[in-house]
Amino acid sequence: MTPNASTSSGPSRRSFLASAAVATAAVAGGMPLLAACGGADGGSREGTTSSKDAKDILPAFVAGSVVTPDIASKNGSAVGFTGKLDLAGLKTSVPKKLGKGGKVTVMAPFWGSPPKGDNAYYTAMNDLIGVDVAWQNQDGNTYDQKLGAVLASSDVPDVVVIPGWNMGGKIPSAITSKFADLGPYLSGDKVKEYPNLAAIPTDAWQRSIFGGRLRGLPMPASYVTNIVPYYRKDVFDEEGYDIPASTDEFMALAKDATNAKAKRWACGDMKWTAFNAFGVPSGQEKPLGWIEEGGELVYRAELEQYLEALEWTRKLFAAGVVHPDFKLGKSQATDPGTKFAAGEFLIYNNDISSWYGLTAAQATQNPDFEIWGMDIFGHDGGDPTLYATQPANIFAFVSKKASEAVVRDTLAVANVTAAPYGTKEFMLTNYGVEGTHYSVEDGVPVKNDTGNNHVVNAYVMVASPAPTIAHPDFANIAEGQVEWQQRMGAFTRKTPFYGMQITEPSRLTSLSNDFEQLEDDIVRGHKKIGDMQQAVSDWKSKGGDKLRDWYRKILDENGPAAG
Incomplete structure (x- = not known):
């Protein structure tokens, strides 16, 4: 599997994201359409947020210490894991439920046939988090049309996932007018209440500033060409x-x-x-x-x-x-x-x-x-x-109308879904329940039909960990991918507008x-x-x-x- 490998622009980009999302693999990609932000809250939608202002907005970075990757990130690469999976050795990155039992509705793109809302995967995830997440899945192939209609209405779900390639037209203006500022919950040391979110690279948070406010929960990606x-x-x-x-x-x-x-x-x-x-x-x-x-x-x-x-x-x-x-x-x-x-x-x-x-x-x-x-x-x-390339291109946003309780419950969800590879939370988020959705054969997790139908393009879209590559069945490929990124990253320059959201x-x-x-x-x-x-x-x-x-x-x- 390849959680959060870089999947930015390239051949068959839209079709790739769909197939990767169905496989719950490498869904942190980007498209060559304009991402957006800018101006003060409720003001002009053109421009960007200055680096000086961003420093006061960004969450503090605290590297995770629960799991140590086999290959560390270097020159913008993903981290890599090359060993077999040891279920008995999985770490716990969220020792207690942060969710308070409330309900959070999430609208997100979905490729394929969405499972029923009471399926075993959703039930297990909600129980772990302590939040009743209700999914409003929409066809990923026509998602931009649905987005436009929903954001133009007064009935916006608690959380809306918006990929960068769907940020054309009036969507940037809607993001600044419809979605909440998460800064009061995450800026500076406040993020430390959510350790897995604190471990998300700063560049990805920089990309999550829209309209001068920290509005997005990011899905990080390697900035090395994909x-x-x-x-x-x-x-x-x-x-x-x-x-x-x-x-x-x-x-x-x-x-x-x-x-x-x-x-x-x-x-x-x-x-x-x-x-x-x-x-x-x-x-x-x-x-x-x-x-x-x-x-x-x-x-x-x-x-x-x-x-x-x-x-x-x-x-x-x-x-x-x-x-x-x-x-x-x-x-x-x-x-x-x-x-x-x-x-x-x-x-x-x-x-x-x-x-x-x-x-x-x-x-x-x-x-x-x-x-x-x-x-x-x-x-x-x-x-x-x-x-x-850009360090994040898919984001989850919380409605401005959401209560503090809903915002906190959403962050509880994100803190679980951003758990690193090698943790119990990661396994549940990406594979579901052992025996119900997958089995482990010679250290390799293998989804069954139920897992392939249920554990797809859902919770990973709320937030994800730092870019990670892990293939227990083909460890040499994981090693090859990460080392390729490291070598190419050594020759990679950041252009003047790297990491900015610009309209x-x-x-x-x-x-x-x-x-x-x-x-x-x-x-x-x-x-x-x-x-x-x-x-x-x-x-x-x-x-x-x-x-x-x-x-x-x-x-x-x-x-x-x-x-």
């Missing part, structure tokens, strides 16, 4: 292929490995890896696309390396080394992992969770299959320049919306690099330069969130 260039290690070993260390070496390998007549191609669409190899700022969220060069703010699409990354990816397509499905765009509608596992192509980029997911899926039917992650290389063979002016926020489609058209040979240069010129004249000035003012007034 897009891994995967390769078929078993095939590489058999064929004697070397791992490429530059874009030229990659191209040479790709041409050597491709044999279209034998229905084997070298790779999939490598655009995301190209952006990383050429040092292009993150496209996960618009504020992350800005960097400072020579004292000036520059947007990612204005950079020469952005065009170079597109041109290199285009050359891969033109050389015929990319699997035809990607040329036709089919990879956007289907999971490319199936054909990767079948050996139709040997390299592709996908979310870090796929490392374990494909390994587990192929373990019995394809025992020779071995997937591994390449280190991201600098295009010229040197060290890469990578940029941080762009509505009149300017859609300016770059068409860039991604144009990127795809260019790498597939349907458009030219000159078309992107013209699009950027149009972007600047239609408001891009004004947006630059707007961001400069934010930076001058507030300073960067990351020290």
Whole structure:
């Protein structure tokens, strides 16, 4: 399992989150839509909260001491656990119930068929917490529509979960007007009443400031890029292929490995890896696309390396080394992992969770299959320049109309769901009741049908522990994932607006919306690099330069969130 592995933007992002949530694994992801906040309480919805003000708002950080991970966090990585699960050795992180027996209604996205409210999992969790949580599950695929309707009404549930990719339109304004300030309960040393919340990294809390107030309960994520260039290690070993260390070496390998007549191609669409190899700022969220060069703010699409990354990816397509499905765009509608596992192509980029997911899926039917992650290389063979993604992108909010008793009960829920791996609370939150929802076989927890139906995308969405990777059945994968994050984290920079919740002016926020489609058209040979240069010129004249000035003012007034 992979609790809270980084799952930010990347291929099949929305479909990935749905499948991961159903599996109760790695649901702390992000999407390339605007997250939001800003201004004083009830005031302007544009802008952000200054780092000076944030210091007075943020909870104190107190590292957890109940469980010690096998691999500590380093360079922004998750923590890792590589041992078998010992149920008899599970720790207790919540020694007494903090809930006072009240009822809390929670609206959250759900992928699949929600279980009945009186199921054994919900009953056991509520008994442990001391709170009667009543779930109002909504279809995750149409959640934004439901959100808009609910937040526009006067009947808002006690708690509402809002993923970052659902924060478009009027949702940011609704967050500041409809949801409570949790600062009086959590700011500074107040959080120590909830030790598992105190152990959540400060960066994740920084992202939970909306409208100048601490409103969100976060689901933390590693800020290291979540897009891994995967390769078929078993095939590489058999064929004697070397791992490429530059874009030229990659191209040479790709041409050597491709044999279209034998229905084997070298790779999939490598655009995301190209952006990383050429040092292009993150496209996960618009504020992350800005960097400072020579004292000036520059947007990612204005950079020469952005065009170079597109041109290199285009050359891969033109050389015929990319699997035809990607040329036709089919990879956007289907999971490319199936054909990767079948050996139709040997390299592709996908979310870090796929490392374990494909390994587990192929373990019995394809025992020779071995997937591994390449280190991201600098295009010229040197060290890469990578940029941080956001440290949290899913949040739970408490209604402004909620009584103090409801707020306290909600925090009691969050203190249990944020319990670390290796605790009784974590096991119940993520696996349910032993014997009812899962069994442990050779130190590996295995859910049964009841567990797969009941223990999915619920309590984990209220709050989660620091990013964690643990696979008792494939400890080498957990180790590989964490160490990959650590190595890549060493080359990762935080851009000026990292960790901030920023709402762009509505009149300017859609300016770059068409860039991604144009990127795809260019790498597939349907458009030219000159078309992107013209699009950027149009972007600047239609408001891009004004947006630059707007961001400069934010930076001058507030300073960067990351020290």
